[in-house]
Ligand SMILES: Nc1ncnc2c1ncn2[C@@H]1O[C@H](COP(=O)(O)OP(=O)(O)O)[C@@H](O)[C@H]1O
């Protein structure tokens with residue numbers, strides 16, 4: 001029987017997830033996952049091993065094409081033989097924060113960066129990691145010949161490490177040296193960051209077959225994980241996707257590049273030829289894990305506790321910047337519970353404040369999109385944290401938007417599978433994802449009250 005399925009991969013921060021999908025209607029027929037090592041620098045070969053393990057488990061004898069989406073921004077630096085010169089620095093590694101500030105100054109300020117590439121560098125952006133490496137590890141930098149992103153590197157290895165790697169505009173737009181505004185690389189900015197040039201992958205077009213695996217599977221261009229999710233979901237006008245994974249992201253498709261000089265909105269490209277304005281926080285699903293851990297309960301009981309408290313947690317507020325923060329740009333920040341009193345010190349309030357604090361961080365993201373003229377009238381929740389009943393219940397009130405929690409699904413991997421089907425068939429498939437009912441905002445005063453108190457803590461007016 002001729003191979004008939006497509007495979008989609010999400011190589012995310014915490015795990016590799018693989019879906020085998022029927023290209024005629026997008027039905028998932030098999031899936032597998034493998035964990036990744038902890039930490040903000042990782043040997044990329046661990047991702048390869050995770051991918052090989054997951055592909056071995058799902059089996060690819062009946063698969064005709066594959067696409068890989070991956071965590072954005074990670075710096076995979078390779079030597080002339082194509083070997084990593086050091087562990088990859090990930091999007092959530094904040095050591096290059098001073099380098100981001102230096103690069104902003106060197107180009108003439110935040111506005112100059114926003115105009116040049118669509119995004120003002122923060123520590124997540126690949127260019128700042130190149131600067132850090134050239135400054136802090138010159139002997140390592142000396143050996144580097146090329147730089148790739150996680151999905152580029154995996155795609156290249158799947159193709160048998162040919163001469164010349166590929167990327168796509170969605171992921172390239174998170175490097176700081178590819179411009180969403182012009183649709184071209186800015187080798188001058190790469191050189192400014194690293195002190196000299198490096199080989200970069202060719203930017204493939206959305207429906208392109210970029211290579212073949214040794215077994216003959218067609219390989220699509222792949223993309224960044226958020227662009228992958230956008231490809232799977234296809235948010236409609238006014239709909240914003242909110243992904244609660246290791247990162248919290250808020251994004252939607254847009255018809256033109258954004259150039260936010262405040263740095264809050266990253267002006268990324270999507271995987272279709274359009275644009276994907278996005279805000280990303282460093283603190284999302286793991287905040288919930290920390291809250292549950294503090295209380296010594298599983299997620300189900302944590303949700304029960306959070307839903308057992310009143311809105312506003314009787315004045316207890318969590319500033320959720322546990323791992324430093326990217327949006328707003330506070331790489332050295334820490335998390336804080338504020339306003340603890342004898343009267344409000346209950347397990348319920350601690351759980352509630354944790355969920356509200358995490359959601360308030362995302363609500364700030366929605367505001368940032370609105371400030372760029374990107375409409376946001378409805379939120380679509382995805383990612384591991386969206387499986388929390390407390391998150392699903394409290395999100396409409398805290399965000400102040402009607403919320404639809406999409407059915408639990410690996411949307412990033414599904415988007416990668418969609419791209420693989422596109423490359424295989426020569427046109428984008430017409431699949432749509434199942435939509436659930438929307439939870440409306442029942443009391444708008446809750447959002448105002450909870451967010452006002454949160455803003456006091458965030459902006460230092462309440463300590
Ligand atoms: N029911 C739940 N409640 C809260 N958090 C959850 C729940 N289920 C999974 N998570 C969290 O979701 C995260 C994984 O989500 P995922 O979107 O796969 O992340 P990533 O793409 O960053 O690897 C983990 O931190 C996990 O603890």
Ligand SMILES: O=C(CO)[C@@H](O)[C@H](O)COP(=O)(O)O
Pocket residue numbers: 012013014070071072073091124174224225226245246247248249278280
């Ligand atoms: O840095 C960003 C977006 O700019 C993150 O969204 C990463 O792409 C990682 O995503 P997850 O692994 O948390 O899904």
